[in-house]
Amino acid sequence: METRELTCINCPLGCRISVTMEDGNIISVTGNTCKRGYLYACNEVRMPVRTVTTTIKVTGGEVDRVSCKTKEPVPKDKIFEVMEAINKASCKAPVAIGDVLIEDCAGTGVAIVATKAAGNV
Numbered sequence: 046m047e048t049r050e051l052t053c054i055n056c057p058l059g060c061r062i063s064v065t066m067e068d069g070n071i072i073s074v075t076g077n078t079c080k081r082g083y084l085y086a087c088n089e090v091r092m093p094v095r096t097v098t099t100t101i102k103v104t105g106g107e108v109d110r111v112s113c114k115t116k117e118p119v120p121k122d123k124i125f126e127v128m129e130a131i132n133k134a135s136c137k138a139p140v141a142i143g144d145v146l147i148e149d150c151a152g153t154g155v156a157i158v159a160t161k162a163a164g165n166v
């Protein structure tokens with residue numbers, strides 16, 4: 046039997062959640078105030094994922110970089126590779142919010158999308 050202590054990151058309450066597991070199976074989840082916390086805890090012990098938010102280089106634009114994020118959460122252990130791929134990439138202005146800047150980032154199958162616009166010079 047193993048117990049994992051987590052802090053839910055889905056809202057500012059930050060509930061402390063305990064997940065008890067045996068042979069890889071979840072036996073109990075306690076401490077969550079709502080169902081979102083329950084689902085977060087189950088996913089966190091099985092396959093933790095995160096949405097990555099950062100910036101990407103822009104060429105020919107009025108700004109050098111534009112903010113972006115992963116369209117969906119990516120496995121936590123892929124975050125370093127995702128950041129490396131974004132840091133090596135660049136996009137051309139103009140950029141509109143929601144534009145796909147990288148189709149399949151670091152083999153995750155998840156796109157990188159712009160979260161801010163960048164016009165031409």
Ligand code: SF4
Pocket residue numbers: 053054055056057058059060076077078079080081082083
């Ligand atoms: S369990 Fe629910 S109430 Fe508690 S931090 Fe998570 S989302 Fe917020």
